[in-house]
Amino acid sequence: MAELEKYITNYFGITEQNALKGISSLFKYTKINKGTFLQKQGNHCNTMGFVLSGYQRFFALMDGKEVTQWIAHQGEFTVDLTGFITGSPSRWSIQALTDSELYIIQKSDYDRLDQLVPRWFEFEKLFMVRCFTTMEDRIFSHLSMTAEERYHFFFKHNKELFNRVPLQYIASMLGMSAETFSRIRKKQLG
Amino acid sequence: MAELEKYITNYFGITEQNALKGISSLFKYTKINKGTFLQKQGNHCNTMGFVLSGYQRFFALMDGKEVTQWIAHQGEFTVDLTGFITGSPSRWSIQALTDSELYIIQKSDYDRLDQLVPRWFEFEKLFMVRCFTTMEDRIFSHLSMTAEERYHFFFKHNKELFNRVPLQYIASMLGMSAETFSRIRKKQLG
DNA sequence: GCTTCTTCTTGATATAGATCAAGAAATCAT
DNA sequence: ATGATTTCTTGATCTATATCAAGAAGAAGC
Numbered sequence: 001m002a003e004l005e006k007y008i009t010n011y012f013g014i015t016e017q018n019a020l021k022g023i024s025s026l027f028k029y030t031k032i033n034k035g036t037f038l039q040k041q042g043n044h045c046n047t048m049g050f051v052l053s054g055y056q057r058f059f060a061l062m063d064g065k066e067v068t069q070w071i072a073h074q075g076e077f078t079v080d081l082t083g084f085i086t087g088s089p090s091r092w093s094i095q096a097l098t099d100s101e102l103y104i105i106q107k108s109d110y111d112r113l114d115q116l117v118p119r120w121f122e123f124e125k126l127f128m129v130r131c132f133t134t135m136e137d138r139i140f141s142h143l144s145m146t147a148e149e150r151y152h153f154f155f156k157h158n159k160e161l162f163n164r165v166p167l168q169y170i171a172s173m174l175g176m177s178a179e180t181f182s183r184i185r186k187k188q189l190g
Numbered sequence: 191m192a193e194l195e196k197y198i199t200n201y202f203g204i205t206e207q208n209a210l211k212g213i214s215s216l217f218k219y220t221k222i223n224k225g226t227f228l229q230k231q232g233n234h235c236n237t238m239g240f241v242l243s244g245y246q247r248f249f250a251l252m253d254g255k256e257v258t259q260w261i262a263h264q265g266e267f268t269v270d271l272t273g274f275i276t277g278s279p280s281r282w283s284i285q286a287l288t289d290s291e292l293y294i295i296q297k298s299d300y301d302r303l304d305q306l307v308p309r310w311f312e313f314e315k316l317f318m319v320r321c322f323t324t325m326e327d328r329i330f331s332h333l334s335m336t337a338e339e340r341y342h343f344f345f346k347h348n349k350e351l352f353n354r355v356p357l358q359y360i361a362s363m364l365g366m367s368a369e370t371f372s373r374i375r376k377k378q379l380g
Numbered sequence: 381g382c383t384t385c386t387t388c389t390t391g392a393t394a395t396a397g398a399t400c401a402a403g404a405a406a407t408c409a410t
Numbered sequence: 411a412t413g414a415t416t417t418c419t420t421g422a423t424c425t426a427t428a429t430c431a432a433g434a435a436g437a438a439g440c
């Protein structure tokens with residue numbers, strides 16, 4: 001659990017020992033196999049997962065095609081944040097791309113955190129802002145960068161991912177076809 | 191002020207009369223002329239504006255070109271949310287595209303809202319989630335839609351904007367050149 | 381290890397959208 | 411109103427990226 005607490009400190013800015021113990025006690029360690037769905041599009045969002053290891057893909061169907069919105073990895077949360085917080089149906093399916101280890105919290109437990117942790121909503125708010133900032137950056141990358149620039153920028157910050165998951169999903173997440181991705185990669189490799 | 195309170199209810203889900211009075215008392219009515227900067231990129235974010243009328247463009251310089259990230263209108267907030275909440279330098283410049291009326295709150299007053307409004311952080315959190323969802327939708331539109339589809343989708347929901355501000359900014363915000371925008375528009379008009 | 385299935389690459393071709401350039405239309409200032 | 415400035419349109423051309431198709435490489439199952 002030490003790892004979870006460390007991450008909660010990093011993510012939510014919470015340092016009080018009691019609060020950390022309280023929060024982490026509500027998360028359950030879970031192993032899942034490659035291919036397992038943590039969430040199906042359109043369903044209720046009942047759980048939030050914190051990634052210890054492995055990769056999970058967020059995607060939605062659009063005109064019969066799967067569009068990958070995000071690939072979560074260690075230290076991130078697997079959840080359709082919108083659905084989880086507001087109760088709306090999940091906009092994404094979430095599927096493990098590799099065997100994965102997660103800490104999972106149930107929605108009903110999550111909703112009690114404010115009773116357990118002083119200033120919980122304040123921390124949560126800061127977490128949301130961070131998520132918002134990430135999204136804002138991604139939009140800007142689509143307004144101002146070419147596919148090749150997006151590739152390089154993403155590669156610089158996520159090198160390990162390129163060896164671990166099918167590249168077609170990274171391509172989709174960056175808004176380009178698998179073939180374009182492959183050609184940019186070839187150039188890059190030499 | 192009634193209008194502001196109505197919007198605060200819609201945006202933040204706050205309905206208690208005392209809370210609404212308290213919040214709206216911290217906002218100051220302000221008129222600004224077309225061209226005025228509410229925020230300059232790189233500066234501190236000291237104010238948050240609530241739009242009563244007019245249009246304000248968020249943009250950043252990228253390789254010497256201005257990229258429009260968003261155009262705010264009535265009922266929205268003009269602020270670099272990230273900078274305003276976290277204290278980081280503003281990522282955007284914000285400039286009035288038309289004469290505008292705003293309610294403006296100072297950061298120092300905003301930071302006292304939690305003492306004034308019970309459950310303020312909780313409301314604020316929900317506000318952040320809504321902003322996050324909007325961004326997530328926009329990203330998905332770039333991953334799954336053509337320029338023409340983005341045009342039509344945006345037009346459907348923002349018809350009035352097309353008569354009020356230079357179209358080149360809408361084009362930039364949708365991630366296409368002004369010429370492409372013009373051609374799509376021509377097709378659409380007949 | 382061989383087979384099967386999935387993923388990746390590569391070439392050929394098509395196309396959406398960018399860029400450049402010039403003129404038309406609209407808006408603004410005096 | 412008139413001229414100046416900004417914005418929009420249009421055509422010509424170019425280029426980034428998509429699509430299609432087929433084979434190569436890699437991973438997984440037996």
